[in-house]
Amino acid sequence: MRPSKRAPDELRKVTLERAVARYAEGSCLVKFGDTHVLCTASLEERPPMWVRGSGKGWVTAEYAMLPRATLERTRREVTAGKPSGRTQEIQRLIGRSLRAIVDLGALGERQITIDCDVLQADGGTRTASITGAWVALHDCLAWMRARSIIATNPLKDHVAAVSCGIYKGQPVLDLDYPEDSAAETDANFVITGAGGIVEIQGTAEGTPFSEDELLELLKLAKLGTTKLVDLQKMAVM
Amino acid sequence: MRPSKRAPDELRKVTLERAVARYAEGSCLVKFGDTHVLCTASLEERPPMWVRGSGKGWVTAEYAMLPRATLERTRREVTAGKPSGRTQEIQRLIGRSLRAIVDLGALGERQITIDCDVLQADGGTRTASITGAWVALHDCLAWMRARSIIATNPLKDHVAAVSCGIYKGQPVLDLDYPEDSAAETDANFVITGAGGIVEIQGTAEGTPFSEDELLELLKLAKLGTTKLVDLQKMAVM
Amino acid sequence: MRPSKRAPDELRKVTLERAVARYAEGSCLVKFGDTHVLCTASLEERPPMWVRGSGKGWVTAEYAMLPRATLERTRREVTAGKPSGRTQEIQRLIGRSLRAIVDLGALGERQITIDCDVLQADGGTRTASITGAWVALHDCLAWMRARSIIATNPLKDHVAAVSCGIYKGQPVLDLDYPEDSAAETDANFVITGAGGIVEIQGTAEGTPFSEDELLELLKLAKLGTTKLVDLQKMAVM
């Protein structure tokens, strides 16, 4: 029995609210149950150094948590003077996931930065971020097309992410915080609308896991991301 | 004529929404028009070094803006490795304003940290922060009393803040961003429920201002903070 | 009775000694009693980023204290890796105060940096800094005119600063450290030669203050800055 009483293959209630930030070119408030992330997309005409002169653009992401998104207050990273290793891992993951479904050539020499700020955290903040970031990015690109900044749509596909894990011996979908802290194995999957795997990150917290368990988690993840992609489609309709 | 078509002595629409953060002991989403600040109060049993052994507690504040709270994306301060001078000025101001109406002895050797995170910025983020922070602090103290952590109420009064300025020669109340960027003089007032002045910070951006102008701004500020205190009273009723 | 036995409206002994730094374009050792600040003005032909191409120049200030300027040794800020919030507040204040009386257009695309280094601190270091900085700036501009770097004098007026406060219920002028640490209310005023207010920063340390008290402090401040401006005039004569 899951603490939230959900079925093993049941997502939390997911909502994707668009246009929540007045000034951003695209934005989305994504909720996976009690995990709430505000995603904004910002267009910058100045691309990073490494694409200048290449004719291509770049999509990057930054991630942070408000100090009291969590059960206990977390110290701001600016106080430590630098983003933690965990923060850097997550923002690199979000950026890679989005770049997998964007035609950087069609974007031109520009950068889109997706900021994912966690307002409330109940597990799965990185997967919620990726799922919501796609909506913010979609709307930013639509904004650019409406202004003829780009001629064609650089968005090649959807991308969504979900965590799966083995909790009390049972493979389950979309772990919340109580499950996440107790799971034997925890894996994050980033999957496209077409069903291709973009990223898989699986970690055994206790006992190592077997190939069969990996396949069961992957099956749940495909189920979950299919639903998330459907929700993205409805959101931007 | 003000860009927002408000009367010179008219506040923007102000709302104070309580209990918006699931995990915080107190919280308030304050809106001054398009300026939105999420204020959370966090109780920590470990007070800062300088009050240990004194029997007294401490109230402090931290302030930050989401990168896309603003018209143009602002770089995260963690990237620079330290809070800017502006951020430090603001969080020191919020902390002092709140400590002015709290009996630190009645709090006991504990610390309450108020985090003010600006979700959207249209001028007056520091005054909105102080006004909303009072509500979050109030609810945190109520939470503590309900659990008998404190015996008496350390809250001595209300405190609210508003900016005033001279815009196109006219003293006006509660400047929004277009007014703030063009005002000749800009002043922030922090005033208690009893009408006492806690802080006054006035700056001539262009021509220095006269004593008479200062008095007109103060009059507007008293009007504004009286209304804000009324809204606080309704919010926590 | 004030600890220094001064009358309520009496400044400390103030001296302004020019040309104390062999290499600087302008310099002034300002003493407000036992508060000693060395102010130097440095001309740099490279203005900051934000004025390039505007035809205008910039005046900025930096502020620091020698470690043993104070009763107890203070740790150098370089050890912490960054200027404290207090330092940043003060150097921003000095810069704004000076820019209020300089015609930045007449300066041309250059920067003048005023360094205010506190050799000894007995309260009022920021107000002494502003008062002495004006002299250093004046001499730097004279140096530039003598070399025909600028055609007209960008200096529009004098500017001086003084602190006032309510000490044991009595409004007093120019607080020294013993008064400053015990005052109920502490306010800094920056006022031009023409009597215009450039900055007012008032803080209630204990009980909030009233409008009447504010006006009494302002009256003292005008008296004090008038005398300081007279001393500046004599110094540069």
Place this chain on the structure above:
Amino acid sequence: MRPSKRAPDELRKVTLERAVARYAEGSCLVKFGDTHVLCTASLEERPPMWVRGSGKGWVTAEYAMLPRATLERTRREVTAGKPSGRTQEIQRLIGRSLRAIVDLGALGERQITIDCDVLQADGGTRTASITGAWVALHDCLAWMRARSIIATNPLKDHVAAVSCGIYKGQPVLDLDYPEDSAAETDANFVITGAGGIVEIQGTAEGTPFSEDELLELLKLAKLGTTKLVDLQKMAVM
């Protein structure tokens, strides 16, 4: 055809040289072809904060590259003031991998730090690090048992790591730098002696990959880590 002319399921020449650092409790110079990593294990009696009082110990890792381990000189991370996101990801991965096969209770309240310093980098530095780190850790634990610091062996199993990828459409084992920079998909596997999966990190650099491709990579990884574990066994015999 692979640039190195290896068969798709062929590891580079791997050597594990023990006791290469005179002062460390355990050490191993691991070579995966032209990738050379010096791994040292250091016993510290002071465990990190989070295990104090728990009766358990901790195993952690740090990772760095010499500036000229690479084709072009890489700037030292100390110059930037902090480890890069990539470095932090890698050292967190090494630490998790080792903790998966150590009984932290049997270690007692101590910490073992494994330093993995890359002397030469030709791809696969993180997998070589994990594989060599196991040997250094083994020898450190043997050193401790020889001195009766621990009564039982905390080492529960072997752990080794290898990268696999899809290079020109072909799944291949143990990518070197030329393959790694051109691979469509790149995955790192950390697998125990018993064949359990500890970590899997797969990333599509270009086209997303399918479940079948994932399974092929996993099959190669199992083959590779089985051989690496055999080499570890021979090394510590």
Place this chain on the structure above:
Amino acid sequence: MRPSKRAPDELRKVTLERAVARYAEGSCLVKFGDTHVLCTASLEERPPMWVRGSGKGWVTAEYAMLPRATLERTRREVTAGKPSGRTQEIQRLIGRSLRAIVDLGALGERQITIDCDVLQADGGTRTASITGAWVALHDCLAWMRARSIIATNPLKDHVAAVSCGIYKGQPVLDLDYPEDSAAETDANFVITGAGGIVEIQGTAEGTPFSEDELLELLKLAKLGTTKLVDLQKMAVM
């Protein structure tokens, strides 16, 4: 011919003014011609970690230059976030030089910090600092004895420092800035009252120097430090 028209073995005019800092336990404004350094000695009852429990004390030094001590303004080190390599070299040298003539056991578990702040720099700031620091340290120790904080005098000898160099082929004593920037060889000597060498740091800027040249420089240095020690004796008489 030296730019200053001094004889090859002639010091600049040296003055040592005591008790220049109101709050410090000892202080000295030392001038070597146009090089002016303010040295203060601060007693701290808390010694550094590495002497705690040893019964011994510590003497340390910090060194900094005011931004406009130099011909061109120098950026504050706090702006860079850390002391430069040059600053660290100098403050380590001053500390070692002073510890060479202090009986750290007689000091007890305390620390004396000597701050050397260069108000004006015309070459030889480190040697002036050491020479003036001795006076500040002497007065601090006298202050401590007067208050019976220490029973015996920990000061074992004088210590003074001077630079020598080969300028246009001629060995000269006490280089000023024009000489220092053009000298082929530059050496700093720290020598006790008894004539023992505490430190010698010689650097060939152009052509390497010979043993004979080294001996000539040492001869000049002994002459110079003998005079400096005489001046210290007169200063503290």
Place this chain on the structure above:
Amino acid sequence: MRPSKRAPDELRKVTLERAVARYAEGSCLVKFGDTHVLCTASLEERPPMWVRGSGKGWVTAEYAMLPRATLERTRREVTAGKPSGRTQEIQRLIGRSLRAIVDLGALGERQITIDCDVLQADGGTRTASITGAWVALHDCLAWMRARSIIATNPLKDHVAAVSCGIYKGQPVLDLDYPEDSAAETDANFVITGAGGIVEIQGTAEGTPFSEDELLELLKLAKLGTTKLVDLQKMAVM
């Protein structure tokens, strides 16, 4: 009797192994007994700011120790966020020593960076670094001449370094760690092939030393560096 049983004027066993780093333009693994330093030379076409436009090049050095080069593990400097004062002193010394024997004009507007990474430390790491760095630099310049990047050889002479000290009253050559920690006086000498002194840094750890002792140390140093230069000649033959 020296702990290593060497004669007072006996170097440790010194080896200079070339071409140890596959990717560097020049490299040398230098061993002074148990002190092992990996020196690599990296050619960069972009010279530092201060030589641009001068037609001259630059040679610089960086120095670091692996964490477990030492008896006890040393914390990485990146963790502290900056190189220590000791590290900066050493890398500045290595750079100056090399520049003394290079014709920077013949190098052209380029930079060569010598990285000295200490793999194992038993005293004398800076002197071993300089001695090995010369070989790496030599090979880098040979590599450049072979590719006609430079027309003439910028290398004017050899340079080598050795430490000497007074250990139990006896002047000895090439101190190892046990001697270094107990020596009364410790001096490092950097001497060219022609016998010119480039740097001398002598420090009395306990009793100050006399001129005669300095001369004895210098004599030993000349003997030692003569042998080291012979070893360099054989190494690059």
